[in-house]
Amino acid sequence: MNPDAATIAAGAPIQVDLTPIAEGQDIKVFWRGKPIYISHRTKKQIQEAQGVALSSLPDPQPDSARVKAGHDQWLVVxxxxxxxxxxxIAHEGNYDGFFCPCHGSQYDSSGRIRQGPAPANLAVPPYAFLTDTKIQIG
Ligand code: FES
Known part of the structure; x- marks a missing residue:
């Protein structure tokens, strides 16, 4: 039995098939009423995310702590x-990540705050890989 729409809205886990998301693309899904970005990162984005000196980050966190081991190409925030x-907005700003036009915060391809007034990185929701091409959020 699958949960109905009201149950999903109330917080049931959701499963997302990653197959249709091409490299370099992002999709947005909703979980518990919150927008969740799923980014299929390019090699360049992964290298940028891994190459940043942690000391230069306002909210220092290595990229490896923000993605699942063996699934570096997927960012879920x-x-x-x-x-x-x-x-x-995804794929905007100076860091190949996310740009918030409200007051100019810029996040990188790991969803880490790099510039602007935001005090912290975009949060990573609880999720797990069910297979190489399917995740469950929540
Ligand atoms: S709400 Fe995003 S920069 Fe102010």
Missing amino acids: IGICTHLGCIP
Whole structure:
């Protein structure tokens, strides 16, 4: 039995098939009423995310702590700016990540805050890989 729409909205886990998401693309899904970005990162984005000196980050966190081991190409983050809660735009800004036009916060391809007033990185929701091409969020 699958949960009905009301149950899903209330917080049931959701499963997402990653197969249709091409490299370099992002999709947005909703979980518990929150926008979740799923990014299929390019090699360049992964290298950029891994190559940043942690000391230069306002909220230092290695890329490896924000993705699942063996699945570096997938970034899953809650698309709510940690400044005042706007929804950032994917693939915008100076860091090949996310840009929040409300007050100019810029996040990198790991969803880490790099510039602007937001105090923290985009949050990573609880999720797991069920297979190489399917995740469950929640
Ligand atoms: S809410 Fe994103 S920069 Fe202010």
